[in-house]
Each structure stands twice: as structure tokens, then as C-alpha cells.
Amino acid sequence: MRLIQNMTTITEYPASEYSAPNRAIKIAVIGGSGVGKTALVVRFLTKRFIGDYERNAGNLYSREVQVDGEQVTIQVQDTPGAQMTDNGTSLLDHVTCSIQWADAVVLVYSVTDRSSFDLIDQLHQLVVRSSGASMPPVILLANKADLLHLRRVDSQQGPILAGNLGCSFYEVSASEDYNQVHGAFHRLCCQLAKQPPPASSSPPTSATGVTEKRRSLLIPRPKSPNMQDLKRRFKQALSAKVRTVTSV
Numbered sequence: 001m002r003l004i005q006n007m008t009t010i011t012e013y014p015a016s017e018y019s020a021p022n023r024a025i026k027i028a029v030i031g032g033s034g035v036g037k038t039a040l041v042v043r044f045l046t047k048r049f050i051g052d053y054e055r056n057a058g059n060l061y062s063r064e065v066q067v068d069g070e071q072v073t074i075q076v077q078d079t080p081g082a083q084m085t086d087n088g089t090s091l092l093d094h095v096t097c098s099i100q101w102a103d104a105v106v107l108v109y110s111v112t113d114r115s116s117f118d119l120i121d122q123l124h125q126l127v128v129r130s131s132g133a134s135m136p137p138v139i140l141l142a143n144k145a146d147l148l149h150l151r152r153v154d155s156q157q158g159p160i161l162a163g164n165l166g167c168s169f170y171e172v173s174a175s176e177d178y179n180q181v182h183g184a185f186h187r188l189c190c191q192l193a194k195q196p197p198p199a200s201s202s203p204p205t206s207a208t209g210v211t212e213k214r215r216s217l218l219i220p221r222p223k224s225p226n227m228q229d230l231k232r233r234f235k236q237a238l239s240a241k242v243r244t245v246t247s248v
């Protein structure tokens with residue numbers, strides 16, 4: 001597949017075709033539970049929308065692509081849903097680790113879930129706190145835009161929040177519109193690809209050494225075989241649909 005946008009080209013290849021180590025672009029996707037994080041990641045990487053997923057335990061997905069002639073590996077960390085508690089938020093250890101690992105962060109809420117919108121401000125603060133001196137690029141995604149009758153977050157509120165946080169905003173539907181989802185991730189990838197790759201020998205840029213940790217120690221290990229796992233789930237979903245059709 002070849003995509004051209006703003007003079008930047010991205011060509012996707014099956015990961016198995018290449019063995020040479022590439023530059024990696026690492027993206028962490030964070031947000032409340034059930035907002036569609038997995039659906040968005042899978043849609044971006046495979047073009048497919050699969051309705052049902054197991055509850056996310058923190059999978060790492062990757063895909064080989066070519067950006068402006070440079071072969072890169074896009075790695076997307078799908079984090080478990082953060083939840084609001086009386087004391088703040090929970091399930092944040094994994095989220096914090098993902099932020100420190102990532103080159104960029106995608107914050108996600110669902111337009112059908114007011115609490116997921118209210119959570120964004122706290123998650124953004126967590127990104128600021130976890131990033132030290134090297135704040136990564138952040139984009140805000142409002143998902144499930146197709147569910148008009150269930151909307152609980154007004155369409156003007158997303159852009160206002162994004163403006164306050166200083167990040168780009170996209171309202172998307174993982175289920176209905178691949179181009180919207182792809183466009184949002186694509187622009188982020190192009191932005192990251194234009195940045196110079198980190199020098200492996202460079203010293204930490206902050207007293208906490210967050211930058212150095214981001215590149216090395218805190219890389220979460222994949223908890224599933226990524227594309228293999230995706231293919232297995234897709235086959236399961238297909239065969240379930242075939243069973244439903246044949247039994248009607």
C-alpha cells in the first residue's frame with residue numbers, strides 16, 4: 001500500500017519481508033477503559049475494524065513501513081484503560097512506563113463516555129510529569145463519532161480541550177472511517193520521522209535521565225505475538241460471522 005500526504009510517503013510492508021534493524025517510531029495510546037484504543041490501533045495497522053476484543057492487558061503492536069524513503073518500524077503500545085478513582089487515577093504504572101518509552105502519545109476518549117473525556121486532563125498531566133524535559137508530541141483523539149444518538153461530549157469541547165493542552169485534535173470513528181484514523185496516526189508518524197533519530201551514546205538530557213530511559217530501559221515487552229495474534233483474532237471473528245450466517 002502506498003500513501004501520499006503532504007509530500008511524505010508511507011509504504012507498508014509485511015514485517016516478515018525485512019530483517020535489517022530499522023529506526024523505530026514508538027507511539028503510546030492511552031485513555032479510559034472501553035474508549036476504543038485497541039480498535040483504533042488495529043484499524044490503523046491493518047485497516048480492519050474488529051468489534052470484539054478481550055480486555056486489553058497492554059499489547060505492543062508493530063509494523064514495518066517506509067517514510068520518505070526511510071524504512072522504519074512503527075511500534076504502538078496499547079495500554080490498559082485508566083480509571084478515575086477517589087484518589088486520582090488507577091492502573092497508571094503501565095501507562096507511565098509506556099509514556100516514558102514512547103516518542104509520541106495518543107490520548108483517546110469516547111464521545112459517548114463523559115468520564116473518559118474528563119480523564120484526559122489528568123492523563124495529559126501524567127504525560128507532562130512522566131516526560132521530564134523531553135515532552136513528546138501528543139495528539140487527542142475523540143473516538144466513536146458514529147454513535148450520534150449516544151453522544152455525551154459536545155463536538156466543540158474536544159477542540160477546546162486540545163487547544164488548552166496544546167495538541168492536535170481529531171474526531172474519528174474506528175468502526176466507520178479508516179481514513180480518519182489513518183490520517184491522525186499518519187500525520188503523527190510523519191512528524192516523528194522528520195525528527196533526527198536519537199544518538200544512542202548521548203547522555204541523558206535531564207537530571208532524571210528520562211530521555212535515556214525512554215530509549216532503553218523502559219521498553220515494555222510485547223505480551224502477545226502482535227501481528228500473529230491479530231491475524232488469529234481476525235480469523236476467529238470471521239469464522240464466528242460465518243457460523244452466524246450459516247445458522248440463519
Ligand SMILES: Nc1nc2c(ncn2[C@@H]2O[C@H](COP(=O)(O)OP(=O)(O)OP(=O)(O)O)[C@@H](O)[C@H]2O)c(=O)[nH]1
Pocket residue numbers: 032033034035036037038039040050051052053054055056057079080081082143144145146147172173174175176
Ligand atoms: N460504534 C463504535 N464502537 C466502537 C468504536 N471503537 C471501538 N468500539 C467498540 O467499543 C468497545 C471497546 O473497544 P476496545 O477497542 O476494546 O476499547 P479499549 O479502549 O481498548 O478497552 P480496554 O481494553 O477496556 O481498555 C468494543 O465493543 C468496540 O467494538 C467506534 O468507533 N464506534
